[in-house]
Amino acid sequence: MQQQSKSKFSGQKIKKGKQLYTSIVINATPARVWSVLMDFGKYPEWNPFIKSISGNVMPGEQITVMICPPGQKGMQLKPLILQNEAEKEFRWIGSLMIPYLFDGEHTFLLDDNGNGTTTFHHFEHFRGILVPLLKKMLDVNTKQGFEQMNAALKKQAEQG
Secondary structure, X not given: OHHXXXXXXXXXXXXXXXXXXXXXXXXXXXXXXXXHHOOHHHHHHHOOOEEEEEOOOOOOOEOEEEEOOOOOOOEEEOOEEEEEEOOOEEEEEEEOOOOOOOEEEEEEEEEEOOOOOEEEEEEEEEEOOXXXXXXXXXXXXXXXXXXXXXXXXXXHHHHO
């Protein structure tokens, strides 16, 4: 993943462990992609993976996120915001019940391609004792959810 070496990931918490990575080129500016990505009220209309986000999205604040990976029941998470840099990066870290059981650091990163398009990087680093047990679900269902969200974000941003 070339992007990770370019970015500093200020405040990154999970540096080792399992990683899921996806990306897509969107024919829209970072400002347009960001406006769609951060308009949480419209998620139920277009986002097949993250059904809702609510709360204060400033770093250090806790939010509520409802995710629905394909073929799985929905899960409500209460992650902590690590980064919210307009038109560049939105990142949180969450745990399943207790830290280090199953933690995920979820990142949305926007790269301005300089030609009116944006590369949207969507990835997550996982750590914890349950990661090996959940590997198949992550590699199949969760990754499909990322890819479905990416395609839906592309469609939504390009419509504007």
